[in-house]
Amino acid sequence: MSTSPEPSNRVVTLPNLLSFLRLLMVPLFVWLALVPEADGWAVVVLVGSGVTDWLDGQIARRWNQMSRVGELLDPVADRLFVLSALGVLGVREIVPWWLVATLVARDAFMLVLQAALRARGFAPLPVHYVGKAATACLLYALPMLLLTDGSGTAADLLRPVAWAFTWWGAVLYWWAAVLYAEQASALVAGRRVEIVA
Numbered sequence: 001m002s003t004s005p006e007p008s009n010r011v012v013t014l015p016n017l018l019s020f021l022r023l024l025m026v027p028l029f030v031w032l033a034l035v036p037e038a039d040g041w042a043v044v045v046l047v048g049s050g051v052t053d054w055l056d057g058q059i060a061r062r063w064n065q066m067s068r069v070g071e072l073l074d075p076v077a078d079r080l081f082v083l084s085a086l087g088v089l090g091v092r093e094i095v096p097w098w099l100v101a102t103l104v105a106r107d108a109f110m111l112v113l114q115a116a117l118r119a120r121g122f123a124p125l126p127v128h129y130v131g132k133a134a135t136a137c138l139l140y141a142l143p144m145l146l147l148t149d150g151s152g153t154a155a156d157l158l159r160p161v162a163w164a165f166t167w168w169g170a171v172l173y174w175w176a177a178v179l180y181a182e183q184a185s186a187l188v189a190g191r192r193v194e195i196v197a
Helices: 014-034 039-062 068-091 097-119 129-147 153-189
Strands: none
Touching: 014 039, 014 068, 039 068, 039 129, 068 097, 068 129, 097 153, 129 153
């Protein structure tokens, strides 16, 4: 039976550099979307974030460059991009603030859950495939929503697709939180936990 190699303690790896680059892209995206409202360039930055997210995972697995720093840095970069994009969309009144609050509440719930596990001596829960699917849906939805701000045929055609990805992402985001809560409960109770990563 083959097992995944243990993540190393290395800090300077290509996947970690890509994750760090994604962190630097967050303020650039916010500035582009709010100050000059250069939506085209803001979308390019969002797409660049998605590409570097995919690349760092591929490189880490293929070249065996998985690291503990990367396990922390990658999801932090993802969360910051999702939260900053939601904030931008809320400020520009492209999405309602209650939707922003719903998604931010999910991240707050996960922070509390992970902190409670850490306080009991457990390692962070591994990312579940439902959580990955939710993040992917939201990362597709966010640039599309930004491009729907305005009028015209392209915006009208893109709007239902953008909102479909938004709703799928929001529902899966909370469904993943329920699955994580079940896993955490099983760990605390000492039951066997089936994790499908």
